[in-house]
Amino acid sequence: MKTLSGAVRTAWSFRQAIRVRLTLWYVGLLAVTLIAFSAFLYLNLAQGLREAQDRALLSEAAHMIATLDMQNGQPQFNDASDVLPADSVVALYDATGTKLLGSDTRQPPVAPSNALRQASTGRQTFTSVRASGGIVWRVLATPVRDNGHLVAVLVAARSEESVASALNELLALLLLAVPATLVLAVAGGFFLAARALGPIDRITRAAEEIGAHDLTRRLDLPASHDEVGRLASTFDRMLQRIDEAFRRERQFTADASHELRTPLAMLTSQADVALERPRKAAEYKEALTNIRQDATRMGRLLNQLLTLARADAGHEQLTMERLALDELVKDVVGAMAPLADSRQVRLESRVAGPITVDGDQTRLTQLLVNLLDNALKYTPAGGLVTVAVERQGPAALISIRDTGIGIPPEHLPHVFERFYRADASRSRTEGGEGLGLAIGLWIAQAHGGAITVDSTTGQGSTFIVTIPAHGQRATDAVKPPSRTAAGPRLAEQTVPVG
Numbered sequence: 001m002k003t004l005s006g007a008v009r010t011a012w013s014f015r016q017a018i019r020v021r022l023t024l025w026y027v028g029l030l031a032v033t034l035i036a037f038s039a040f041l042y043l044n045l046a047q048g049l050r051e052a053q054d055r056a057l058l059s060e061a062a063h064m065i066a067t068l069d070m071q072n073g074q075p076q077f078n079d080a081s082d083v084l085p086a087d088s089v090v091a092l093y094d095a096t097g098t099k100l101l102g103s104d105t106r107q108p109p110v111a112p113s114n115a116l117r118q119a120s121t122g123r124q125t126f127t128s129v130r131a132s133g134g135i136v137w138r139v140l141a142t143p144v145r146d147n148g149h150l151v152a153v154l155v156a157a158r159s160e161e162s163v164a165s166a167l168n169e170l171l172a173l174l175l176l177a178v179p180a181t182l183v184l185a186v187a188g189g190f191f192l193a194a195r196a197l198g199p200i201d202r203i204t205r206a207a208e209e210i211g212a213h214d215l216t217r218r219l220d221l222p223a224s225h226d227e228v229g230r231l232a233s234t235f236d237r238m239l240q241r242i243d244e245a246f247r248r249e250r251q252f253t254a255d256a257s258h259e260l261r262t263p264l265a266m267l268t269s270q271a272d273v274a275l276e277r278p279r280k281a282a283e284y285k286e287a288l289t290n291i292r293q294d295a296t297r298m299g300r301l302l303n304q305l306l307t308l309a310r311a312d313a314g315h316e317q318l319t320m321e322r323l324a325l326d327e328l329v330k331d332v333v334g335a336m337a338p339l340a341d342s343r344q345v346r347l348e349s350r351v352a353g354p355i356t357v358d359g360d361q362t363r364l365t366q367l368l369v370n371l372l373d374n375a376l377k378y379t380p381a382g383g384l385v386t387v388a389v390e391r392q393g394p395a396a397l398i399s400i401r402d403t404g405i406g407i408p409p410e411h412l413p414h415v416f417e418r419f420y421r422a423d424a425s426r427s428r429t430e431g432g433e434g435l436g437l438a439i440g441l442w443i444a445q446a447h448g449g450a451i452t453v454d455s456t457t458g459q460g461s462t463f464i465v466t467i468p469a470h471g472q473r474a475t476d477a478v479k480p481p482s483r484t485a486a487g488p489r490l491a492e493q494t495v496p497v498g
Contacts, residue, residue, distance in 0.1 A: 019197055023189035030185050031178075038174045045170060049163045050138070054126055057088075057140040061156040064090050065144055068154075077101060087159040092144070092152045095120040100152060115141040119153040128160070136160045199228045203235055215243035252418060260301065263294040270294075304435040308418065311442045318360040318446055322470055325396050326351040328361065329389050332368040336376070344381035347372075352390040356470040359447050367443040370436040371400045371463050379404035379460070394472035395449075398465040407455035415453060416441045440465075 069076045077090075084090065092101040097116050115125040119141040127139050137157045144152040206219050218236045274287040310316040333349045340347035357364075368387075375385045383403040390397050407415060414420045419434040437451075444451045448468050455461035 019190065019193040022193045022196075023186060026189045027182055027185050031182055034178045034181060038178060042167065042170060042174065046163070046167055049166060053138050053158055053160070053163060054140070056085075057126075057138065057156045057158055058124075058142075060084060060088055060090065060158075061140055061142050061154055064156065065142075065154055068092075068144065085158070087162060088156065089158075090154060090156045092154055094152055095150065115139070116153055119143050120150060122150070129157075136164070196228070199232060203232060206235075210239070215239060215246055260298060263298045263301075266294050267291055301435070304439060307439055308435065308442065311446070316446075318363060320358050320360060323357055323359050323361055323364070325355045325357045325359075325364075325398070325467070326353070326389050328364060329368065329387060329398065332365055332372065333387055336369070336372045339373075340376055340385065343376055343379075345376055345379050346382075346384045347376070348384065348386050350386065350388040352388075355389060355391050355396050357396050357447070357467050358470055359467065360443075363443045363446070367440045367465065368398070368400075370440045371465070374436060375400050375402040375404065375461070375463075378402065383460075391469060394469055396467050396469045398467070399462055400465075401460065401462040403460040406457040406459055407453070407461055408457050412453060412455060416451070 064077065067077070077092075089102070091099055093099055093116060095116070097113060112127055112129070115127050118125045120143065122143050124140065124142045127141070129137050129139050131137055136159070138160055140156045142154050142156070143150055144154050203219060206217065210217055218239060219232045270287050270290050274284060279287075307316065329351060330349060333347060337347055372385070372387070379385055379402045385400070385402045388397075388399045388401070411420075416437050418438045441451050444465055444467065449466045452464050452466070453461060454464075
């Protein structure tokens, strides 16, 4: 648990770092956006104000030219100059730059000589001139014509103080608003990040409290489809799988201990009986024979446990090759015929033509032997066991049908569980360990197949093994029949090999 606590502390520090980094990223992106928007707003307003000022100068100049009178060859302003804005002045110059007339007593800035020259040639010119006192004027120089002849140059000027004042006010507002917005964004970012990462705190605390002896707890966060909700659901499913794995391991250990305890106790008791007093050679031989039988059973059980343990760890290797399944079934049936004769059970096989699969010959033989041994064991004398092999689409099907005692419905869902016995006393008497069907299930699944069972009490049982035919994929070939009790559940399991 020290390692888990260290991991929790690291996760907490990481969470804090995530909250800080999320806030910094959010505030950084907002700062870039606000600065870019402020710059765009400032420049766009400055351009708009200057264009509006230029249009106003053009309008004023056109109005003054329209109201200009020529008296004795000398131009005169009418009363139109009285309606000029307070920050605007106009003046009249000749082509040489000599002032002829002014709209008021203020001295308007003189347009640059190049502007006057261009106006003398008939072109309007805008310029900005800084006068004494630091005031910037926007100056328009435009030609004045009379009967098509240039008579003067009109200079209209307007102070840019109003434009500068509006831009300065906007700049001051932006300089106050942007930092204030960023400060609020920092606070809001930390608040939102804390709310968004709140469920991770619950996950962290749960991980700190959950140990190997208490895997039943779950997060049980409200269902949501966001990233944190999916993380919590994944965490709960992971805990469920770990809990189930621990339960299986504890059950497996308890069952294995129970199965080994009985033959060990029998070995010890038989040895004690043989050693408690001197005995005849025949009695020692009988005791040793019994001890050897129990030791053989223990060895068989240990081998089966080792097979299942290696299969669970994914270390059990299969030697895959192309096999004639029909020939393999015939060989196994022939080998089991003497056992069937000794039990007075008729054993028949039906093979529907050549069928090839990709499989491990040793493991498939073990699977068939286990199933046939069970069928012969629980079929009374005079009964019938039938083995059939056929091809159905992409799958090869092996069915083993008997006319035995059958399996009660309440036991069907558990027959493939390890150490499970529908009748424990009879199985143990006949030497069964309750692992044959579990190993058979693993062998079928390791080949990409499945086992299903259908049984009726007093009428017999049918085990069906489905294996992909040669060159077929397991997903296409394995489709368990819906009538079998264990089929749909088993078909969805996957056992890794190698």
